[in-house]
Structures are given as structure tokens and as C-alpha cells.
Amino acid sequence: MKITHMRVNHRKNPLGYLLRNPIVFSWQVADPKGKFEKACRILISKDENFKNIIYDSGPTKRNTPVLEVNLNLEPRTRYYWKVFVWDDTGNYTESNISWFETGKMNESWNANWITPDWEEETCHPILTKEILIKNNISKARLYGTGLGLYEIKVNGQKISDELFLPGYNAYDKWIQVQTFDISKQLKHGKNKIEVLLGNGWYKGKFGVMEPREKIYGDKFLFLAEIHVEYEDGTKDLFVTDDTWEALPSPIVNSSIYDGEMRNYYEIPNIKWKTRIINLGFENLVDRLSPPIKIIEEIKPIKYIKTHRGERIIDMGQNMVGWVRFKARIPKGHEVVLQFGEVLSDGDLYRDNLENAKQEFRIIGDGIERIYEPNFTYFGFRYVKLIGFENININDFVGCVIHSEMERRGYIKTSNWKINRLYENILWSQKGNFIDTPTDCPQRSERLGWTGDAQVFSNTALYNYDCVAFYEKYLYDLWQEQKDNNGSVPMYVPALKFKQNPKRIYVGIGSAGWGDVATILPWHIYLHTGDKSILKKQYDSMKAWVDFIISQDDGSRIWKRGSFFGDWLALDSRDPNNKFGSTPMELISTAFYAYSTYILANAAKILEYKEDAEYYEKLYEEIKEAFKKEFITPNGRVASDTQTANVLILKFKLADEKDYKRIAEDLVNKIIMAKGHLTTGFLGTPYLCLVLSENNYHNVACQLFIRDDFPSWLYAVNLGATTIWERWDSILPNGEINKVSMNSLNHYAFGSIGEWMYKHLVGFQIDETNPGFSHAIINPKPCKFIRWVKGELNTISGTYRCEYKIINNRLIKIKVEVPFNCTATFIYPDGDKKEELMPGNYEFDYIPEETFEENFSLNSRLFDILAHPKGRSVLLKYFSLLLENYSPNFSDLKDKTLDEFIKFNAGLFFRNEMLNILEKELSEINIYEI
Numbered sequence: 001m002k003i004t005h006m007r008v009n010h011r012k013n014p015l016g017y018l019l020r021n022p023i024v025f026s027w028q029v030a031d032p033k034g035k036f037e038k039a040c041r042i043l044i045s046k047d048e049n050f051k052n053i054i055y056d057s058g059p060t061k062r063n064t065p066v067l068e069v070n071l072n073l074e075p076r077t078r079y080y081w082k083v084f085v086w087d088d089t090g091n092y093t094e095s096n097i098s099w100f101e102t103g104k105m106n107e108s109w110n111a112n113w114i115t116p117d118w119e120e121e122t123c124h125p126i127l128t129k130e131i132l133i134k135n136n137i138s139k140a141r142l143y144g145t146g147l148g149l150y151e152i153k154v155n156g157q158k159i160s161d162e163l164f165l166p167g168y169n170a171y172d173k174w175i176q177v178q179t180f181d182i183s184k185q186l187k188h189g190k191n192k193i194e195v196l197l198g199n200g201w202y203k204g205k206f207g208v209m210e211p212r213e214k215i216y217g218d219k220f221l222f223l224a225e226i227h228v229e230y231e232d233g234t235k236d237l238f239v240t241d242d243t244w245e246a247l248p249s250p251i252v253n254s255s256i257y258d259g260e261m262r263n264y265y266e267i268p269n270i271k272w273k274t275r276i277i278n279l280g281f282e283n284l285v286d287r288l289s290p291p292i293k294i295i296e297e298i299k300p301i302k303y304i305k306t307h308r309g310e311r312i313i314d315m316g317q318n319m320v321g322w323v324r325f326k327a328r329i330p331k332g333h334e335v336v337l338q339f340g341e342v343l344s345d346g347d348l349y350r351d352n353l354e355n356a357k358q359e360f361r362i363i364g365d366g367i368e369r370i371y372e373p374n375f376t377y378f379g380f381r382y383v384k385l386i387g388f389e390n391i392n393i394n395d396f397v398g399c400v401i402h403s404e405m406e407r408r409g410y411i412k413t414s415n416w417k418i419n420r421l422y423e424n425i426l427w428s429q430k431g432n433f434i435d436t437p438t439d440c441p442q443r444s445e446r447l448g449w450t451g452d453a454q455v456f457s458n459t460a461l462y463n464y465d466c467v468a469f470y471e472k473y474l475y476d477l478w479q480e481q482k483d484n485n486g487s488v489p490m491y492v493p494a495l496k497f498k499q500n501p502k503r504i505y506v507g508i509g510s511a512g513w514g515d516v517a518t519i520l521p522w523h524i525y526l527h528t529g530d531k532s533i534l535k536k537q538y539d540s541m542k543a544w545v546d547f548i549i550s551q552d553d554g555s556r557i558w559k560r561g562s563f564f565g566d567w568l569a570l571d572s573r574d575p576n577n578k579f580g581s582t583p584m585e586l587i588s589t590a591f592y593a594y595s596t597y598i599l600a601n602a603a604k605i606l607e608y609k610e611d612a613e614y615y616e617k618l619y620e621e622i623k624e625a626f627k628k629e630f631i632t633p634n635g636r637v638a639s640d641t642q643t644a645n646v647l648i649l650k651f652k653l654a655d656e657k658d659y660k661r662i663a664e665d666l667v668n669k670i671i672m673a674k675g676h677l678t679t680g681f682l683g684t685p686y687l688c689l690v691l692s693e694n695n696y697h698n699v700a701c702q703l704f705i706r707d708d709f710p711s712w713l714y715a716v717n718l719g720a721t722t723i724w725e726r727w728d729s730i731l732p733n734g735e736i737n738k739v740s741m742n743s744l745n746h747y748a749f750g751s752i753g754e755w756m757y758k759h760l761v762g763f764q765i766d767e768t769n770p771g772f773s774h775a776i777i778n779p780k781p782c783k784f785i786r787w788v789k790g791e792l793n794t795i796s797g798t799y800r801c802e803y804k805i806i807n808n809r810l811i812k813i814k815v816e817v818p819f820n821c822t823a824t825f826i827y828p829d830g831d832k833k834e835e836l837m838p839g840n841y842e843f844d845y846i847p848e849e850t851f852e853e854n855f856s857l858n859s860r861l862f863d864i865l866a867h868p869k870g871r872s873v874l875l876k877y878f879s880l881l882l883e884n885y886s887p888n889f890s891d892l893k894d895k896t897l898d899e900f901i902k903f904n905a906g907l908f909f910r911n912e913m914l915n916i917l918e919k920e921l922s923e924i925n926i927y928e929i
């Protein structure tokens, strides 16, 4: 028995992070002897030998996957902790020692903010100082931060592999302070500190509204204290002040959107003094952002010379970061690398980058070097190389950057297209998890759009442990709300509008966007069982709901707001309409109800009795008003969009008796759309979920395996390696859709991942027992997929579930439940259950309906139509009928092809044709999508 995954506030050995009470500790047990953790004990000490213990839980029991502890911590102090675990067989084990270390907390600063003392900003500066270390060091820490971005070297070596420090947040509200352990970098004698500063989000070009640069400030700034403890017990303190100097760097300019420009040829021979700036210290807060790093490296797959003679390298993957390369650039000669996502007519297409240049320009000095940018990142698959002499693609490496997060889920199936879709979802998450969850990583936007973050959050939490990442985003969100009457801006950070300081915030709360304030903490709670997230966000959650109340005229229908509707839905007659045609008030009131429901639940969990009662009552009122306004007494929904029914089913906004009809009507709406989805940002995440949860799993599967427009696999067919912003970002002929706002790396529609985990694999959360200490495992095979394998490394341990269709009849299911967890296994049809203890299980299941390997006249019409090969056969024979769906068609939803032919085409269809059709269908392997 071994203790693993020791985490403090969902972080491993956190150094200098903000630690707010209650602090949560979690761990897992590997190689157990028994099945359950009977008791645990956690010890926290100020020394490694556990002599100076500050907390001892005594033998206790974890009721959730995390143990909450309230601590009185001191600044700049390392604490050590370990856990003891007893299992149900009387075995006992002790963990290794882990630690966490506080940053400056509220301690006052001795250092000063400094900036180069120059007339005019000529380049990106390097602030430098020599310090004298008088003795052998036992401990040295640097506490500091820089604006817009900074990178520190001690004696020529970077002190950390983190990128884009201090991160991207609402700098006008709080500035994150980092702590670095530099005990090993400093040596006895003279030491040189160098700090390179960049523009970043703080002062570089950024944002979609004026001013598009210098949003938070117009100066390069740096602040640091170096605390040194010597082996002899004495101490030293070095701080930033005006004795520091500034030197020019080769970086002439940089911005997140435009890239970086360097000139090695003409670095001015100049030195500046620095001066002290009074920026104050009140906004300094110990960091929350997990580190951004180069997480993986990939090799280009192809070198392309276009018909215009352009030279391009293809990374084979739409990725985020940059290429690193080795080159000797002749003196005074310029090379340019331009980054883009797609080729059009054989050339690099960059119009979808809008106002972002995405380029790396370098003027050389004849010295061979390895180049990579410091203060910018690109969203790209292709790199155009201009000014290079010889190109060898082996000299280029793709550096994939994102915020650090551990993988949680894995899904693999027998079908390559589905596997590729899943990979695309992961790539879009990686590419947009760069300190803030962004809409896209390439065009002149890259903003923390709240709606996008909201709709993708459940999928994200299944894919990766991104709790720490989201904790920072939610902290930012709350800072923005405080100044804005509880309303949530369209994107967080909201940026700052200098020209009109009163209108600091972008828009007033939008339905489905602002609701990230309630939905995201709720999802985190469900995935982790960690109530402290609800506690930390409670004020923000409540402020958001109270803001909606302030917009409510008493009718409980939310009418006022700047709404985005069901963004990019396909159900509007006007192809230029981005909002879809679900009534705005239906959407807004549905989210009003859902946010209130979540808030009432959070209040109950946190035992805020009064609030729980108040918001529960409010929720009932909203639900009543909603029903009156949008559902007829017989259960018809007063909107003809799919999203309307989806939201009602998901948020449970109807009377019990009506759900059956609402689900049925949803299926009819899908049929009317020729078996396609028409949903946008708000309907899409829940579409397949509500179908599978309301006895229409087969329809969910039909939608899921389609590969014609619009569908998830349509993009895969066209070679997508990430999730696109639009259902038709690329047109069927392979050309990019030249509309404005067309990113090829936008995770919102990747929210289908949640359905894949919950229904295709079957990993469901038990809301009464969140954090997977008890899970519901309910795999639901899809007749088009022969096998599925899933793994979920939850905070409580690793679950596995896999199954295989054998001989079209039998389904063999294997399940693994981790130590200290239990699960309810539900057979695919939902009719039988089994309670599982930790261990491995195998189930044989014979479905009611035989799965077929090949189609026949007895196959369901809509199964054949959903199947790419089946559809093309049917279209040959019945194109007219099938292209002109009539409302009667919905009567056919459970009918076989045979019945369809009799019903519609019997008279015209000759027997020999029937035989040929049957033969063609029998040659299709259903599993080959």
C-alpha cells in the first residue's frame, strides 16, 4: 500500500501560491491490500522531522475526497505534511513527505517598482543588478513580479521554465506575485541578475475594442526581493531600487497578437538608469496561475513549395506555441516566419487572423543561434518561411505551450474518426488553456469569453485536472464582478477602457455567458467533491444571481440584457444571423432558473439555510413563469428550435408529465432538419446528453456518427485536427469559409466530449456523492462502434470501463472501481443495476435489439441515413424523397427501410431494384464510418 497524488489545493508541492482557508488536502492509495480507507491522519509541520507540528488531525475519516483544514500560516515559510492511512484489513501506511510554501502573503514590501529611465521606449529592456553573496547559502528565494511579462536569469541561466510570467489576469484588480527557489542558482561571490521585460497583455496590442494597446499600463515594470539565508544563520535582503540598470535587448517589439521582432544587428550600445515608480503594493497577491510551459514538442511533417514559390512547413497539427529553430542569419538580413492555420488554393491563408499579424521577424548578426520567441504565441499548423537560405525541416521543432494540468480522461474506440474527434477536443483544450480559458488562440481575440468557458467546462474537467487553472479564472471573475453590480463581463479579464472609464465593463451580463459564475464552480464541485470551491465562489455566484434579479421586472422572465442567444446556431433563416432563432427570453430565463437552482444547492451544501430557502423559492417561481410563458398546457414548446427543447430537458423546466413529449418533439425537430443538429453554443453541449437521458440514445448516436454538414465528424472528414468555431468553418470543397470570425481552434463545440465520457463510456457523476467516491457507471453502446475503452483518473482514483460488441449480439463489459470507491453499475438499457465495491468486474449483456454488422432492409431507416455509407446508397435510390422531408416523415422514426419503402415508394419500386439495394446495403460494414 502506497500513498500517491498528494495535493494541496489541487496542486503538487505548491510554492508561493495564494492559500485561502479552508485549505484542502487530497491523496490516493496505490497497491492497496484492502478495499477502503478506514481512517487517515494528516500531520503538518514547520520542519522536515515533524518536531514543530502545527496541525495534527488525529485519526479521522475523509467524508469527501478532500480533507479541509484551516491554518494560520506565516509568510515565506515552508510547511511539510504527511498522511497516514489505515485500510479495512488493518494495514497501515505512511506517505512520503510533501510540502507547500507560502509566498509573501500580506507582508509589506521593502522593494520598489522600477522602470528604465529612458526618454523613449526603444526596445524591450533587460534590468540588471550584480549582488554579492557573502557566504554559503542555505536558502534563497526571489519574490517578485514584472509587467507586462518578465523572465529572470541568474548568472546567465533562466531560473524557471515558466513562460508568460506573471500570467494573464485582471491587472487593474490584482497582480500576481511569484516565488522562486534560487538557492542553487546563487553562488558565493558576485551574481548577476537579469530581467527581460515584454509587453504581453498588460501593455501590448490586445483586445477587440479601443484602446487596443496599453490597456493596463504603459511602462515596463519590475519588482523583486531576494531573501537569502546563509548556512551560518545570518541573512541578506536584496531589493529592486534605482541602483539597478537597464540594457537593451534584441527584442524591438512584441505583442500577443502580432508576434515578436528582433534585431541582433543593431543593438544600441547604451545603458540606462532605472527609476522608481509608485505603483503601490495593495494589489499584489500571491499567485494562483498554474505555470505555462512548453508541454510537448512535435516535428513538422512536410515541406511545401507553393505554386507562387512560397516556402511553408506543415506541422501536421493545428497547435499553439511556436517553432524553435537553429539558423545563422547573415548580418543585417531579415527572416520572417508567418503563422497560419490553413492553406487555401495551395497558399497560406491568414485572413481569419483578423487583426493579428502572428509573425516572428529577426534581423541577424551572422551568429548561429537557436531561436524561439519569448513574449508571443501563435495558433497555427503552417509556417511560411521568408528570407531563409536553405530550409531543412529537421531544423524546426514545434513547441506546444499551455498551462500545466494533469490528464484525467482517456477514450479510445474502434473508429478512427471518433478517435480523431476526441484528439481534436484535447488539442483545442490545450491550445486555449493558456492561463485564461480563451475562445481561440490565433486571431485578434484570444479572450477569456465566459460563454465558451462555461459550455466547455465539464468536458475540460473530464479531460484534465484543471481545477487550479479554473480557480484563478474564477478569482479574476469575482474581482471583475465586484465593481460591476455582480454582473459578469462578456470576457474575463474584462480589459479596461481608458477612453470611457465609466464603461469599464464589456456589456451587461449575458445569459449562458455570465452563468459561468455559477455553473463552473458547480462543475468543479461535482468533479472533486471539494466544497471549498463553492465556499470561495459563493459571493460571486450569489452576486450573479442577484444581478439577474435586478434585471427582472417581477415577472421572473429575464428580459433585459445583452444576449448572444444560441450563438452560431443554424436554425435561423438568415445565414448571417449569428444568434440563432431560439427566443432570447427563453434562453435567458432558462439560465436564470438554472443558476438559481445551482445557487440554492450550493447554499444547502454550505448550510446557509436562509439563502437556501430564499433561492429555492425563487427557483420555483422562475420555473412556473417559464412554463407559463414557453410551454403549452399540453406540453408543446413555444419555439421550433432544437435548443429550446434541449434547455428545457436539461434544466428540468417542465412538468413531469411533459418531458416525454418534449423529448419526442426534439427528435421530430432533428428529423425535420434531415437528421441533423441545428444547435449553437448553448444547445450543443446538452443535445446528445438529453437524448441519451430521455430514451433516445439511438438518436444521439445517429447525430454523433454523421459526417456530413453539420456534424462533429464533418470536420474530421475535412482533415480537422482541432475543433472549429463554426460547423462549416471549412466548406465541403475543402476551402476555408471566408466569413469573418472563423477560427479553426475554438473548443465550444468540443463540448460533445462530456457526452462521450458520460454515455458512450459511461462515467457519470453521482451528484449526491460528488468527486467519484461513488460513481455511476452506465455504458451505452452505440451500434456503429464495435468497441470503446475509457479511463478516468479522478481525484478519488482511477476508474476503467470498456466494452466490445461480440457477434452483434453479446456485449462484454469490463469495469474497474478504485480503492476506497464504490459504484453503481447500470446495464446499458437501464433496467438492471449492480452495486460494486473496489475491484475488477466483467459483465455480459445481451441487448434487446440485435446489433447488425451489415445493413439490410430491416435496418432502421434513420440508422442507415446517419451512416455515411448507408446514406450514400439510399440517396442513389430515394434522393427526391429524402431531400424533401415532409412532416409525415417523423412517423417513420422507428420504422425499418422496408416499411419506409412500402409506405412511400412501394408503387414505384421494382423487385429487381429492391434486390440490388439489399445487396449494396449488405456490403456495408456498419462499424466502418
Ligand code: BGC
Pocket (backbone or CB within 6 Å): 439, 440, 445, 449, 451, 452, 564, 567, 741
Ligand atoms: C468569440 C466567441 C464568443 C462570441 C460571443 C466571439 O467573437 O470568439 O467564441 O463567445 O464572440 O459573442
